[in-house]
Amino acid sequence: MYKKKDVIITGFALFAMLFGAGNLIFPPMVGFINGDKWALATIGFILTGAGFPLLAIFTSAFAGKDLDSFAKRVSPKFSKFFNVALILAIGPLLALPRTGATAFEMIFSKGGSNYNMYKIIFIVVFFGVSLLFSLKSSKVVDRVGAILTPILLAVLAIIIFKGVFFPIGNSITTVKELAPFKYGFLNGYQTMDTLAAIVFSDIILKSIRKDKNLSPKQEFLFLLQTSLIAIGGLAIVYGGLSFIGSTITDEALKGAGSVELLTSIVKTLLGNSGKIILAICVTGACITTAIGLTATVADYFSELTKISYEKLAVITTVISIIFAMFGVDIIIKLAVPVLVFLYPIAIALIFLNIFKNNIKNDNIFFGTVIGAGVISGYEALQAMGYSIELFDKIYSVIPLTSLGLAWVLPAILGGVIFKFIPKK
Numbered sequence: 001m002y003k004k005k006d007v008i009i010t011g012f013a014l015f016a017m018l019f020g021a022g023n024l025i026f027p028p029m030v031g032f033i034n035g036d037k038w039a040l041a042t043i044g045f046i047l048t049g050a051g052f053p054l055l056a057i058f059t060s061a062f063a064g065k066d067l068d069s070f071a072k073r074v075s076p077k078f079s080k081f082f083n084v085a086l087i088l089a090i091g092p093l094l095a096l097p098r099t100g101a102t103a104f105e106m107i108f109s110k111g112g113s114n115y116n117m118y119k120i121i122f123i124v125v126f127f128g129v130s131l132l133f134s135l136k137s138s139k140v141v142d143r144v145g146a147i148l149t150p151i152l153l154a155v156l157a158i159i160i161f162k163g164v165f166f167p168i169g170n171s172i173t174t175v176k177e178l179a180p181f182k183y184g185f186l187n188g189y190q191t192m193d194t195l196a197a198i199v200f201s202d203i204i205l206k207s208i209r210k211d212k213n214l215s216p217k218q219e220f221l222f223l224l225q226t227s228l229i230a231i232g233g234l235a236i237v238y239g240g241l242s243f244i245g246s247t248i249t250d251e252a253l254k255g256a257g258s259v260e261l262l263t264s265i266v267k268t269l270l271g272n273s274g275k276i277i278l279a280i281c282v283t284g285a286c287i288t289t290a291i292g293l294t295a296t297v298a299d300y301f302s303e304l305t306k307i308s309y310e311k312l313a314v315i316t317t318v319i320s321i322i323f324a325m326f327g328v329d330i331i332i333k334l335a336v337p338v339l340v341f342l343y344p345i346a347i348a349l350i351f352l353n354i355f356k357n358n359i360k361n362d363n364i365f366f367g368t369v370i371g372a373g374v375i376s377g378y379e380a381l382q383a384m385g386y387s388i389e390l391f392d393k394i395y396s397v398i399p400l401t402s403l404g405l406a407w408v409l410p411a412i413l414g415g416v417i418f419k420f421i422p423k424k
Helices: 004-018 021-061 076-090 095-107 115-134 137-165 180-191 193-210 216-246 258-305 309-324 328-354 362-383 389-396 408-419
Strands: none
Touching (some): 004 021, 004 137, 004 216, 021 095, 021 180, 021 193, 021 216, 021 258, 076 193, 076 258, 076 328, 095 115, 095 258, 095 309, 095 328, 115 258, 115 309, 137 216, 137 258, 180 328, 193 328, 216 258, 258 309, 362 389, 362 408
8 A cells, every 4th residue: 555645745745746847937928928818828728738748648657558558559669659759849859958957948048158157067967966966767766756846846836826916907808829728738748747747647657566465456546646746736836837827927028038028027027036046946856857758768779779767868968959959949849840740649649548447449549640640740840940831721720720720620530430440
């Protein structure tokens, strides 16, 4: 049996692993852009930033004995391809370098003769600390939960309490390019938490099983409680930060980046002490995520390549340092088409795995992924600036496009069509 203390520590650890750079910098922008419609936009953001990660944790944890089981029923080759793409995205190519780059840019103002030198020193130290914590994968969860998470939660509580009960201004009506829900829904992709949750669940389960003799039912209850702590915490933070963003009426911030907006908010709320509080919050949030991601990447590729976990952790750290030097804005631009392509496929696989015991024909898995992938692939091209007039016209009439869910109907149709194709 397990103790409540174990549930709380593991829940805090999962929260900290999921809560990183994107979870801090994007919610305020969701509120700022959508003004008095912040609540509707936040619902969309919470759906992709918290709801889908919750489903991902359960479906991936119980999809099979390892990560490859999550997409294996599409095909074994696709499973490998999908997992490698997913782990590289949440690892050294996008999410991992973004943690270090975001922490630096929030703490240090741009410009100055020593800016680049400070950047190199900070990012090297940041990822060096992350590497030290992640070199022993079996201890990652306990260390993150017991040491770093309480600091992070305390700082977040101060910021949200001040911003909610002593608002900066009143939410106003704003002019938006996207409907509020769609804006929030698509920006929730940038947290990358659904992708991360698919692989983090394996680390959490290893932690649950390492020194506990639990029945399958007890494992499920343990995972349920820890997940509710983590995902519930994310939803509260998203709502609070989004509301605070909606109270900003400073015209000078129009066109500001996500990092600049959050920096301005915290300084306004907390005065001269804001920068110190922000530094603690950002560094804590980002480094806990970096620890979890480094451990995850090294663990997966050590099994795939037979290279030692320790060597891969070092390699992952070095690559992350290099990419972090490009800065947050460039990393975000690179992430958009990748996430627009991967997310619909991941969400489709989540729902397929929920009903996997009732789906006897593997062709349904294949067809559903094909349907979702065709649309998400075209959306990725759009995100990169490519447009084909005929395809644009077809895309515009697909149901749920206005909600960011254009892939849903093609995914369903793909599954239905392939159901009737005979198995080889």
